Each structure stands twice: as structure tokens, then as C-alpha cells.
Amino acid sequence: MKKVININFQGTIVPIEESSYELLQQYIESLRHYFANEEGRDEIINDIESRISELFQERLKAGSTCITDDDVNAIIKNMGRPADFEEADKGDNESDKTAGAGNAKKSENFFQGDWSWKGKRLYRDENNKILGGVCSGIAAYFGIDPVIVRILFLVSGIGVLAYAILWIFVPGSNMLENGVRKRLYRNPDGKIIGGVCSGIGSYFDVNPWLPRFIFLIPFISFFFRWGHIGPLTFPNFLSFSFSPGSFIIYIILWLVIPEANTTSEKLEMKGEKVDLNSIKNSVLKEMKEVGVRVGKMGQDVGERMGKMGAEAGNFAKEKGADFGKEVHFAARRSSGMLGKVITTIFKIFMYFVLGCIALAIIIALFAIAIVAIGLFPLKNFVLTEGWQTILAWGTLIFFIGVPVIGIITFIIRRFARVKTANKLMRYSFVALWILGIVCFVSLITSVGRDFRSISSLNEQQIPLTNPAVKSLEVVPFQNLNYRRIGWFNLEPFGTFGSTDDTAFIGNVRIRITKSPTDSFQLSIIKMSNGRSRRFADTLVSLISFNAQQNDSLLMLDRAITVNTTDKFRNQYVEATIAVPVGHYIKVDKNFGYGNRVRYRFFTQDPDWYYYNNDNDHDYDYNYGVKYIMKQDGLYTMDGNRSDGRDDDWNNNSDDNNQTSPPANDQGGTYRYDKNPKIDSLKNAQEKQIQKMQAAVDSMKQAREKEVNHMRDSLNKAKDEIDKKIENLNRRTALIPNCEQKIADNYTFIMYI
Amino acid sequence: MNIDNTASQMRKGVLEFCILSIIKLGEAYPSDIIDIMKSANLNILEGTLYPLLTRLKNAEFLTYRWVESNSGPPRKYFSLTEKGAKFYEELEATWLELAGAVETITGKNK
Secondary structure, three states: OOOOOEEEOOOOEEEEEHHHHHHHHHHHHHHHHOOOOOHHHHHHHHHHHHHHHHHHHHHHOOOOOOHHHHHHHHOOOOOOOHHHHHHHHHHHHHHHHOHHHHHHHHHHHHHHHOOOOOOOOEEEOOOOOOOHHHHHHHHHHHHHHHHHHHHHHHHHOOOOHHHHHHHOOOOOOOOOOOOOOOOOOOOOOOOOOOOOOHHHHOOOOOOOOOHHHHHHHHHHHHHHHHOOOOOOOOHHOOOOOOOOOHHHHHHHHHOOOOOOOOOHHHHHOOOOOOOOOHHHHHHHHHHHHHHHHHHHHHHHHHHHHHHHHHHHHHHHHHHHHHHHHHHHHHHHHHHHHHHHHHHHHHHHHHHHHHHHHHEEEHHHHHHHHHHHHHHHHHHHOOOOOOHHHHHHHHHHHHHHHHHHHHHHHHHHHHHHOOOOOOOHHHHHHHHHHHHHHHHHHHHHHHHHHHHOEEEOOOEEEOOOOOOOOOEEEEEOOOHHHHOOOOOOOOOOOOHHOEEEOOEEOOOOOEEEEEOOOOEEEEEEEEEEOOOOHHHHHHHHHHHHOEEEEOOOOOOOOOOEEEEOOOOOOOOOOEEEEEEEOEEEEEEHHHHHOOOOOOOOOOOOOHHHHOOOOOOOOOOOOOOOOEEEOOOOOEOOOOOOEEEOOOHHHHHHHHHOOOOOOOOOHHHHHHOOEEEEOOOOOHHHHHHHHHHHHHHHHHHHHHHHHHHHHHHHHHHHHHHHHHHHHHHHHHHHHHHHHHHHHHHHHHHHHHHO | OOHHHHHHHHHHHHHHHHHHHHHHOOOOOEEEEEOOOOOOOOOOOOHHHHHHHHHEEEEEEEEEEOOOOOOOOOEEEEEOOHHHHHHHHHHHHHHHHHHHHHHHHHEEEE
């Protein structure tokens, strides 16, 4: 039983079965595609339609009640499908190449754009391709030899990237095969949820349960507890563990792939047989062909080079005479041509630039999305409940998620060659993204307000139980929480492991200064930001930071805690250890691990931490190294300065102001703890000598003090510069991360 | 290099010449052209004939007129233009030359 419809075909009424009508329509559509670049396309199609109409009439006159599939197929067989024409065209091209003088007419036609490429659209020429047909397409467009374009692409450095971009964005000339083009549709007849899987199944000609199973693997594995279970565990986001990845992909495909509603769409959905085997075969064939084509091209170029040499001579001889005659005509023609060529080159260039920009935006977006997803679980430590949380969700979904999904959608549509332009979808994407921008901006301002004020600075002296030790080693408290492994390494809070509502952040800085007395001193400054100064002061009072001395060990907390109720507001602890001259200090290398976390929302002087206490400047030092405090600074046990500065630098700058002996002479020989020892022989002469010695010493000391003072002030200046640099580094610490991500994404995209 | 390809190239080379020759005899309708060629055992697809005719027409070698038909839409009958006649003569000369040459060469093998 078949439905019969009446169509008006070339001015006559034709009763035709519905499926036959779809067949006919497809056939004519395929011809339309095939002759897309023909000058007389409409005329040709019209002629063919007339002929078909005539044949229909013949059949109807012969007594058929309507046109059936068989009739249409017989007619199509007589007329020939585009694939059959193609064979003929191939013959054309080859005769072009092999024929000698006889191709004059052909090439004339060629330049007139008689059979294709008449300044309409740039296509990839898939009939003469070596890789993707980009070069031969451009060559055909300009009517020049593809070899020239290929050489240009090879010679220019950007060739590869340009080629890839053009390959993606320039449509192929040969988008149809055998008249029926296969498209990816959702199959409404075999659907369980959206028909995506059954559509994919019929596209690849496999049982729909195969794609279904692939989509289900993540969920099945959840029940069998394969792999991790963290729902947004980033590295496994798309892997075969429980992840929303496959769900999201399903939703995107559902949005992107049109449903096959009409018979013709259903036919297109099934199309010709493309089973996995034939894909494999066609890939293998393609690979082999690339090799053959490259070889052939090499041969071709060689031959042509020889020919060119010979022809150049002829050309010069023959054309020399004609030249004068033709020059007038050529000039007129080429001025038009030249204009066209320039516009087209400009167009190609613009395509390329736009492509590059698009690629960069896509990569950046994916990087941002990955970072944002990674940071998102931490929002509770920063954002207050209510509006800020809602805004954060809005930002994640609309500002970051929507463009990512939009781009994925675009790419899939390109690859699946979905033709339906969905305006509604485009507008809703834009609208949602604007909503996302609004969320993002409000979030930033709202959070920025919470960081606006800084706490009052109170230095707190911590009494040491035994401040007179000769050397002090600063070690962290043993805290089991520090040893926990963060489940996600991108996040700043996770370095010391976080529980759900408490995070340890390494915002502890240990400064080393010179003690004015002869005993160790420890002082602590706690700092925080907040919505108001009072709020910040409250947060400061909540910071717990412990210090305990145990003989020569000074135990300090390595991290401070932040919890989800009080929030993270740049809490920061600065512990200052004042080391007396001649005493030793070592800070355990464990203090060097862990991230300092600080957010800055254009609110205050970024360096306020470092200007709070500039009476006694601190020294640079390395973790895990033992130092000795000298009058002029901190020295390693080898006698090098802690900041690693070489003495020449000091000398030179000292010399600018006053002539002083090289500083290292004194620094190296003089020891503050070298008090004149009282000898067992206490005769007056020795006393006298000692007195003189002391006098010399004090002179030396005074001199040295002066030098030190100079050096210290210079050191101070340098330290400040260093700190600023460190600060800058810290600020840009996220950038390497991002670059890594960008690199990853880049390879990912290239892989696509 | 296979026989099909070479044979079809040979056929294609003479296609325009044959079509022009048929039209030269008198006004012709495309399906007549196909029939004549079929009867001479030179098979081409109808779908390739239409573009060829259109190209020849656009090159001003052919012209056509509409003729009402009692079976379906009006038909296009093609005829040769003056330019087309001249083109045909050139082709014919080339063909005779070529056929003679081929005959001379291949005849030696017989």
C-alpha cells in the first residue's frame, strides 16, 4: 500500500507514489549540486526535468495509473547519476593533460569559467586533491596550476595552519555521492529517549544498541564501581567512569541533530550503506591514494619542469611577435581580472584571519571552562550563600557553558553537515550568554565588595620559652590534615587537603629580621580583608596560628584554616623571627610547599602587606638552609649572602657615594662574636695592645656600621623590588597552568 | 591504465563531433540524438548530453527553438549556427586527418 500524490511537474500533472517523489526530488537535488558551478545550471536542470516529465507522460499513456519507484529508477538509470557523470569528467581532465595542441579549446573554456569556478564560490576541489583539495580548489578558482599554489603553501611558514583552517571552513566540491547523500538524523521510529543512538546506528548501519551501550558505559560502570566516583573529577570528565560527560554529549547531539520526519529525510538517514567495514576500506583507500597522488604529483612536476624549459623557448619566439598586438587587449582584460584576484586574495586572507581568531577564542574558552569547572567546588569558601551562589551558577552555566556548548554544536553541525539553520537556537544562545555576562559582572562586583576593607594591623609579640638559644630551627607542626591528598590539584585550597567545609591554605609567611637585642624574638601579624574593617577584624580574631618553642625547635603552623561559614577573605599570617647577631636560623623546607592564596579585586594597594612594617626590613632566605645572622645581613654557613647577591654589585654602588674598602674584606673577616678574649697572661703590655686593638676595632666597627647602613638601605631597596617581582610572579602563577591547558586543548582540536 | 578508461576517453573525444554531425543533418531533439547514437552503438547517458548541448549552445555553436509537443512539455529542437557549422568543418578535418593517421598506423598491424 502506497500513498500517491499529484505533483505539478514541468507544467503537467503527474500522479506519483510518495516514495518515488522523494527519490525524484533527491535525484534532481543531486544534479543541482553536481551542476552547481555550471553556468547554465538551471537550463540543464530544466531540460532534464522536461525530458523526465515527457517520459512520465509516456508511461502514463501506456496505461500506468501512477509513477512508481521502478519507473523513476529506470529513468534515473537512463539519465545517469552524478557519479556516472563524474567518470566522464575525469576522462575530460585527463585528456586535458595528455592532449597536446588539441586542448586549446578546452583551456579556453577553462578560463572563461565555462565548466566551473566562475568567480562564485571557493570550493575544495575533491577531484584533484592530494590532501584535502584546498590548493587545487584555490588554483581552480584563479585558473592557475595547483602546483603553484601547493608550492606557495609549502614554502610559506603558515602553510600548515592555513591549510588546516581552510580545510575545515571551505566546503568541498564533492559533497554528494551517488545522488543520495547520507546525513545524520535522529530516528523518531526507533527512539528510546531522543532517537540519537538509533540515528547514529542507522548512520553507521549498526545495531542501535551499540551506540546506546557506549553512551551507557559510564553509568553502568557506576554501578560496578569502576574508576572514580567524583561527579566532576576533572581528569575523568570524559573517561569511562561515572561522569556527566556522556549525558552532556547526548544532550548536545539531541539539540544539534535534526529529527528525520519526512520520508526523504528518512531515506537520507539510511542513505547508502556505510558500515564500519566500508569506512575502514575507504580510509585505507584514501591513505593509499594520498601516497599515489603525491608520487604522481612528483612525477608530474618533474615532467612539467622539463616541458616548461622547452616551452619557454618556444613561447618567447612565438609570442614575441603577438605580444605587441595583444598587450592592449590583455591590459584591458587583466585590469578587471586583477581587481577580482585582489578581492579574492583579500577574502581568503580574511577567512584565514577570522579562522585564526575563532580558533584562539575556542581554545581560550575551553581553557576557561576547564579552570572554572575545576575551581567551582571551592565557591563555598569564597561566596556567601544566596545571591552570590546563584550568580556563580549563572556565570558557570551561561557565561562559560553556553559558548562552549555553542561551539561544540557548531563543530558538530559542520561535520554532520546539518543544513537547517536554526535561528531560534542562535538567538537563545546569544540571549543566554548575555545573561551569563550579567551574572559574571555582578558576581565580580559583589565579591569585590566583600574584599574591600582591610583589617587593622596589630603586631603581636609571642613570648619564647627559651629565647637565648644559639640556633633556632623553624619546623611546622605535624598536622595529619596536611598529608591528605587533594582530589583535585588545580584548586588553590587543596594543597594541604580540604574537607568539605574546612580548607587549609598556606598563607603563612615567615620573615627573618635582625634582632635588636641578643635574644630571639617572635612576632605575628594576622591580616584579612572583609566587607568592612570590623568584619575584617573579626576574621582576624578567628585566625588560629600556633607557635611553640622546644629548645632549638620553633614549631609554627604551616597553614591556616578557612571554613565555609567564615569564608576566605585573604586571611594571611606573617610571622617575624628576629635573629640576634651571631645566632643561627633555619626554616624547614616544608614551609616552602603549598600555595599562598590571595585574591585581589582591584580594591586596595596590592603591596600593603609589605609596607606595614618597614622599620626593620627582613632578609631573603631559602627554605631548608641554615644561616647565620651577621651585622650586615644573613649569611649561609659557606659565607655567602643569603640573597645570593654578589659583592661586586655592592662595591660598585658603594663606590658611588664614598670610597670605602671592598665590603667583603670586612664582612668576611670580621666576626661580631669575636670579642677580645682575655688572655691568661694579664700583663700591662698586652692590656695596652688590647686597648689599642679595641680602639682599632671600634673604629673599624664604626666604619663598618656606616658601610652596613649604606648596604642595608640598598638591600632594602632591592628587597622591595624583589618582593614586587615575587608579587607579580604570584599574580601570574595561574598563567602557566592556563598555557598547559591551552596546549592540551590545541592538540585536542587538532586531533578532531 | 585500464581499458574502460581509455575506451571511454576515445568515445568522449568524438562525442561532440558526433552530436554536431547529427544536428547538422537537421533539427534534432535530444532524445532523437540519443536514439541515433544508440542505433550506431555509441551509448551515452542522457544526463551527460544536456550539459554538453547547453555548453555548445552557450558557445554559440548551436541554437534551438521551442516546438509544442503533444506528450508533455514543449521540446527544444537544436540546430547548427553558422559558427557551429564552421566549427564542425574544423572538427571534421581534424577527424579525417586523425582517422587516416590511425588507419595508416594500425593498418600495418593487420
